[in-house]
Amino acid sequence: MKNNFLAILLAAVVFFALCLGLSSCRGGKKKVKGKDKIAVVISTLNNPWFVVLGETAKEKAIELGYDAVLFDSQNNPSKETEHFDNILSSGYKAVLFNPTDANGSVVNVKAAKKAGIPVFCMDREINDSEAAVSQILSDNFSGCVALGQYFVKKFDGKGNYVEILGLVGDNNTWNRSKGFHSVVDNYPQLVMLAQQTADFDQNKAMEVMESMMQAHSNIDAVFCGNDAMAMGAYQAILAAGKAGRILVFGFDGSQDAVNAIKEGKMEATGMQFPKTMARTAAEFADRYLKGDRNFQKKVPVAVELVTPENVHKYGAFEKLE
Amino acid sequence: MRKSLKIILALVAFILALYFSFYTESLSERQLKEQFKEFNPAQVVDYCWEHKLEDLVRHAIPCEEFFAGLQGDAKSYAERQGKVLGIGSNYFFVMQAQAEISSVDEHNLYLILNRDVKATIPLVNIFSNLARDASAWFNPDDFQNTMDFNALSSYLNKKILQEVLAPLSERFSPGVRIEFVAAVEVNITDLPLKELVLIPYKIEILS
Numbered sequence A: 001m002k003n004n005f006l007a008i009l010l011a012a013v014v015f016f017a018l019c020l021g022l023s024s025c026r027g028g029k030k031k032v033k034g035k036d037k038i039a040v041v042i043s044t045l046n047n048p049w050f051v052v053l054g055e056t057a058k059e060k061a062i063e064l065g066y067d068a069v070l071f072d073s074q075n076n077p078s079k080e081t082e083h084f085d086n087i088l089s090s091g092y093k094a095v096l097f098n099p100t101d102a103n104g105s106v107v108n109v110k111a112a113k114k115a116g117i118p119v120f121c122m123d124r125e126i127n128d129s130e131a132a133v134s135q136i137l138s139d140n141f142s143g144c145v146a147l148g149q150y151f152v153k154k155f156d157g158k159g160n161y162v163e164i165l166g167l168v169g170d171n172n173t174w175n176r177s178k179g180f181h182s183v184v185d186n187y188p189q190l191v192m193l194a195q196q197t198a199d200f201d202q203n204k205a206m207e208v209m210e211s212m213m214q215a216h217s218n219i220d221a222v223f224c225g226n227d228a229m230a231m232g233a234y235q236a237i238l239a240a241g242k243a244g245r246i247l248v249f250g251f252d253g254s255q256d257a258v259n260a261i262k263e264g265k266m267e268a269t270g271m272q273f274p275k276t277m278a279r280t281a282a283e284f285a286d287r288y289l290k291g292d293r294n295f296q297k298k299v300p301v302a303v304e305l306v307t308p309e310n311v312h313k314y315g316a317f318e319k320l321e
Numbered sequence B: 001m002r003k004s005l006k007i008i009l010a011l012v013a014f015i016l017a018l019y020f021s022f023y024t025e026s027l028s029e030r031q032l033k034e035q036f037k038e039f040n041p042a043q044v045v046d047y048c049w050e051h052k053l054e055d056l057v058r059h060a061i062p063c064e065e066f067f068a069g070l071q072g073d074a075k076s077y078a079e080r081q082g083k084v085l086g087i088g089s090n091y092f093f094v095m096q097a098q099a100e101i102s103s104v105d106e107h108n109l110y111l112i113l114n115r116d117v118k119a120t121i122p123l124v125n126i127f128s129n130l131a132r133d134a135s136a137w138f139n140p141d142d143f144q145n146t147m148d149f150n151a152l153s154s155y156l157n158k159k160i161l162q163e164v165l166a167p168l169s170e171r172f173s174p175g176v177r178i179e180f181v182a183a184v185e186v187n188i189t190d191l192p193l194k195e196l197v198l199i200p201y202k203i204e205i206l207s
Helices: A002-030 A046-064 A079-090 A106-114 A140-155 A171-184 A200-215 A227-239 A254-261 A273-290 B002-021 B027-039 B041-058 B063-071 B072-079 B130-135 B146-173
Strands: A037-042 A067-072 A092-097 A119-122 A134-136 A159-165 A189-198 A220-223 A248-251 A269-271 A298-301 A302-306 B090-104 B108-115 B117-122 B176-186 B193-199 B198-203
Touching: A002 B090, A037 A046, A037 A079, A046 A067, A046 A227, A046 A273, A046 B041, A067 A079, A079 A092, A092 A273, A106 A119, A106 A269, A119 A273, A134 A140, A134 A273, A140 A189, A140 A220, A140 A248, A140 A269, A140 A302, A159 A171, A159 A200, A159 A227, A171 A189, A171 A254, A171 B146, A171 B198, A189 A200, A200 A220, A200 A227, A200 A302, A220 A227, A227 A248, A227 A254, A254 A269, A298 B146, B041 B130, B041 B146, B041 B198, B063 B072, B072 B090, B072 B176, B090 B130, B117 B198, B130 B198, B146 B198, B176 B193
Parallel strands: A037 A067, A037 A092, A092 A119, A119 A134, A134 A298, A159 A189, A159 A220, A220 A248, B117 B193
Antiparallel strands: A269 A302, B090 B108, B090 B176, B108 B117, B176 B198
């Protein structure tokens, strides 16, 4: 009896050993674990600035050894929520996130946090300092303070201007506007004739500028909350035969804007660094997934003023070496 | 032996549990956090001005050391002595110096520092976050959003205009010597320095 039992046990051990050995020898290769996935959720890919942000984040995540997928929220909070529902149920390990709305997007980030998926915001913040692991943001206020000072100098403190705002639900819109006005409003002879949103969209900005020019014949300048709108405003100004008479100011540091400044079509822009923000977010996600939990909640990224005097130092969204 | 080991282990576990149940922080830090609970930029700035200004002034970098440091390995110097908010090439310093006023107009007073660096102190409008960021009194992580964080600058800038500059403005004239402690911003990719804007936390007229 005892011998039978020992024999059976020995046979079982040999059988399992053979199974293990064969499985490791199959095809001459070991079974490789799949890569972790990172989601890159961008507010809209209809704007070149955000394309750079998203593509850079994706490239950096891949370089760090992850699979990365880009999601376009089309500036639609509902679409963004759908993406997050997908992300939460599909095994993603982290989200690099450019929110559509500072308040509306909080619920998505909180849902991800609850599911144990860290979120790193890029460029746009959410109005919750605990939900995201870190928020990497341009210092829009300081950038537009510098722009406002240049604006005042350009007009020697006198003139009429209009302002075209970005998305009203985006804190960046108000940081930029407030930064600009914190300077310009101290000069009572600089008069704002109109202020209207064009949602950061080039075509909408063209239409808004057209209607502003119809309502006010004495506009000297337009300050736009981003370069895409500045390009749209410039198109309207050009079509009205007022190029050179209405000066255009933007924000972002896009290739179009840098070229326009070189060509004398635009006066200035605030250069943001989306590649820096995107790479930092991907690196933070990598550190987090490797166990690091020590992150600053808000990481401001400096904005630099680009004017005709220094435009030679800049390329699209970056300072040249 | 076994019983005494059990007692020792139980004691260690108890001490560890007690240790992790409490944390300590200084009273001043606690009071500062209380200020942040319901956000009022004036209260937050006034508190820091009253309790932290003296320390800031005491640790200001002397002018000669500041310029010498930037002439060498500027990046290393800036990383050691300066402050940076987040990511960027702009570093903030608090500098102490004496200088003679070279000229004054309705907006600014003008000085020459270190033989050939033109410096400007604004008298009517102070813009930017320079004074806030050089002080290192405020951490953006403590604020719900960047608009609240920026509101601190607006109030601090007004305070400097009203309490530091306005009382002395009629005495500023060319040839007058002043001593000051001021916030300075340097972009380390734009060196050597040719011009500086100074936002003073303290100014004294020497002559």
